[in-house]
Amino acid sequence: MFGPEKTEDLIRHIRLAYEQDAVLRVDYQSSPSSRAGLEYTVTNVYDGFVYEINGVKVTAIQVDHGEVKPAFGYRIDYAGRSVVISGDTTYSENLIENSQGVDVLIHEVMAPALQVLLRNIYKDEATVNSIIATHTLPADAGKVFTQSKTRMGVYTHLINNPAQLPELIEETRKTWSGSLEVAEDLMVIEIGRDINIRRP
Structure with a gap:
């Protein structure tokens, strides 16, 4: 993920908003998805x-x-x-x-x-x-x-x-x-x- 400062805050909050849905699908519904898709790194962008x-x-x-x-x-x-x-x-x-x-x-x-x-x-x-x-x-x-x-x-x-x-x-x-x-x-x-x- 690339973005200006505070991008990491935004992504962390989005991830938290969907955390329970991901847990339900991966841990309890045997979804072929994994939690790996929730992992991210952020690179700060500057001028x-x-x-x-x-x-x-x-x-x-x-x-x-x-x-x-x-x-x-x-x-x-x-x-x-x-x-x-x-x-x-x-x-x-x-x-x-x-x-x-x-x-x-x-x-x-x-x-x-x-x-x-x-x-x-x-x-x-x-x-x-x-x-x-x-x-x-x-x-x-x-x-x-x-x-x-x-x-x-x-x-x-x-x-x-x-x-x-x-x-x-x-x-x-x-x-x-x-x-x-x-x-x-x-x-x-x-x-x-x-x-x-x-x-x-």
């Missing part, structure tokens, strides 16, 4: 942490998600191709620095549709603004795409409300003129000389 296996290199990038500290995005490099996944973040210079020239930058966005949803859930504008402040507005995400010189920007962390996508795109186009996609569940991004999108 610049690198994990490599079979030619795949994953680098942790510390980002800014307000009071959630630390927060990380990740860069994946393999066979001369690269992808960055921002994770939850505001505009981040560190993310830009570590995303230079990537093929695809998958970036979270506080899309207009999500802002509307938040205002419907929380009637207190201060609460809504505090949530929005920990994420990236479309024009700022566009700046990240532009400054990182990515081949393609891809949005995630949003509600795909077709009626509100034009506003998202319009705001982004103020700062990014390159290739832009809005992610959806089960979408596949194939990266080679060309970048191809397959939608479900």
